[in-house]
Amino acid sequence: MLRYALLGFLNYHSLNGYDLKNVMEDSARNFWHADLSQIYKNLKTLQEQGMITSTLEMKEDRPDRRVYTITEAGRREFAEWLATPLTEITPIKEVLLLKIFFSAQAERISVLTQLRLQRELHRRNLQRYAEQTVSDIEKNIQRLGASLDDALFWDATRRAGVLYEEMYIQWLDETIARLETLSEGGT
Amino acid sequence: MLRYALLGFLNYHSLNGYDLKNVMEDSARNFWHADLSQIYKNLKTLQEQGMITSTLEMKEDRPDRRVYTITEAGRREFAEWLATPLTEITPIKEVLLLKIFFSAQAERISVLTQLRLQRELHRRNLQRYAEQTVSDIEKNIQRLGASLDDALFWDATRRAGVLYEEMYIQWLDETIARLETLSEGGT
DNA sequence: AGTTACATGTAAAACGTTACATGATTGT
């Protein structure tokens, strides 16, 4: 899957591995992430498959950069992926829910502490997504040389992040409240 | 992570690999999943580490079953995991959002079709979670020999599934509406 | 006649994370 993310970004603009990582983190961190070594490995594979080419830029004061450019074959593969509908839902793996599922066996106070900690983390995340306004998206448009059309879709993914965090916080509040009510009477 | 899911279920009741898979699918599919071969491999590792033991039950008409039982060391490791707070949020990887992010480059109609297909899939999922009532949870309580306390936490994870799907459908509706409005004027 | 349920596993490939190695420049 990562290969398509990389092809997608390179389809706007030629970039090196390090910058790809940063661009991804700035624009897609609420629905996709990859660490640097994974990105480098994928770039190597994509080049071997002829989807991208690279040139080494020599720098005197800074480290050399290997800049990747998408090929025609790469554009075709990417366009094909874009046009192929997903026939399934992305399955979720949510560690907190796994823990909560088994938490009848844990100390009630410990569970509450953990839920409150997660609430704080999600609250911060929500704030970040909510503050990421149109001007931030415009910054990315310039950096990648994208069009105004892109802004619409990018904002839709940002909006998904906001809704997700709002939903998550609502669930945490509900669950915390239920546990607090229980604790009043018993242990 | 899967190891803790397996230990958690075995903490209620001894089970074989095949049944673990089914129990997991029935009770945890909205936040965790694993395929059979992965489960078998993890069970092997857990046994090597002394967290579980196994006995082979010979059957005449059906295949033999290897039934796993949690050890004291296993219970300790599981309890420790339960008590350790998560200091981070589980990062999301959502393929649909990755596609939408790049969809300015796709046919508008194709994007709409894909969003509508996902809406139908999420609608079905929501229905399933909403219909999974208290009686279903009671079934699982009996199957695993769990307590009524567990029902509270299991219902909380079910509720998380409902909220997630409602949120997802809301986002799809919003995004579809935005694209439809755009299409009225232009291409 | 074909599929699903029951049941366990191996092998290979794909995907992802963590640790290590290197080293200059810029900001606090």
Added chain:
DNA sequence: ACAATCATGTAACGTTTTACATGTAACT
């Protein structure tokens, strides 16, 4: 002084998926 930014990569490890292998019994 210390941390962060810039920059690329390898090695080892860990996780997950897919394909293969085997075989009976019950259901449609």
